Amino acid sequence: MDFEALKTFVTVVDQKSFTKASKILSLSQPTVSFHIKNLEDYYDTTLIDRSPKRFIVTQTGELVYQRARQVLRMMDTTRSEVLEYHNHLRGSVHIGASYTVGEYILPSLLKQYDELYPGIDIKVEIANSERINQRLQNHDLDLGLVEGKVSHKGLHSTPFLEDEMVIIAPKNHSLQHLTSATVDDLQHLTWVTRESGSGTGAMFDTMLHSYNIRPEKVITIGSNHGVVQAVKEGIGLSLLSKTVVHHTGAEQLRVHLPFMSPMKRYFSLVVQENDEEISKNAKVFIELLEQISHFKLS
Structure with missing residues (x-):
């Protein structure tokens, strides 16, 4: 009708x-x-x-x-009841996010969520992906937004956004001036990367293995911003999320290597495997994420 x-x-x-x-x-x-x-x-x-x-x-x-x-x-009555229902949701939601998602993607989601459900208190915990997954397993978080695939017992993950990994190098690095770099040009160099347990660190390890790259030295820093700043200071190269590079003003440091295939991954929503354990406040956040990402998450 x-x-x-x-x-x-x-x-x-x-x-x-x-x-x-x-x-x-x-x-x-x-x-x-x-x-x-x-x-x-x-x-x-x-x-x-x-x-x-x-x-x-x-x-x-x-x-x-x-x-x-x-x-x-x-x-009209039904619409009013639905609006009243949304506006009268109370309580809190505890969201865990990996550094890349939490620092650069989550804030805009939180703004929209807060406007729709002003009665819900929001608490965000930012840590590496492994830590967030552990916190979810312990039922310390309502939901998580992390990098990569999740296979932890009792948890269910669904991708909601594709991300690409890119290489950045200091302005004065030799790679910035090569027109046809090869894998040999990546050997025995200093790399700056994230810690073990982070999605970015896992992608770095995959790259080393896939192209048989042997670093001279690896420096580990526990934040995206710290990694970018280290590269800007000329310490070494890094493999980082394109999202991070864009938001930290490091796009001019990108190095394009034709021999490398694009390295892509997904950001994933992680929740309890048992739907009954997901709170109503978490479910309405998931509904918002579905609308924005166009992925079916529930």
């Missing part, structure tokens, strides 16, 4: 005029007539006996009019 057509019909009958109804509804007169014609086709009856000099609602038209008013009232 076309609720817009029902609304148009009720307005036409209330105003006893197609012209007045079109102005009130901000519709063209042909559109108003089209809605009424569709209803008449649907019910297989004449709803309004109209001519240039008269406007008469038929008996079946009166029946549809009364029922339409009931339906529209019910729809």
Whole structure:
């Protein structure tokens, strides 16, 4: 059933005029007539006996009019109840996020969530992916947003956003000036990376293994910002999320290596495997994330 057509019909009958109804509804007169014609086709009856000099609602038209008013009232009431339900959600939600997600992606989500559910207190814990997954296993968090695939017992993960890994190097590094670098140009260099347990650190290890790269030295720093700053200071190269590079103003440090295939991963939503253990406040956050990411998460 076309609720817009029902609304148009009720307005036409209330105003006893197609012209007045079109102005009130901000519709063209042909559109108003089209809605009424569709209803008449649907019910297989004449709803309004109209001519240039008269406007008469038929008996079946009166029946549809009364029922339409009931339906529209019910729809309005339902909408008000839903809005009231959202606005009256209370309590808190405890979200865990890996550094990349928590520092650069989560804040915009939190803004929208807070606007929709102002009665919910939000607590965010940022740590590496392994730590967040452990906290979820211990039921210390309502949900997690982490990097990479999750296979921890009792947890269920779903990807919600694709991410690409890129290499950055100091401005004066030799790689910045090579036009056709090879794997040999990456050997025996100093690399700066994230700690063990982080999604970024895992991607770094995968890169070393895939291309048989042998670093001269590896420096580990426990934050994305720290890694970027170390590269800017000329300490060494790094493999980082494109998201991090963009948000930290390090795009001019990117090194394009044609021999390397794009290294991609997903950011994942992680929740308890048992749906009954997911709080209502966490579920409405997941619904918001679904709308934004266009992934089916629940």
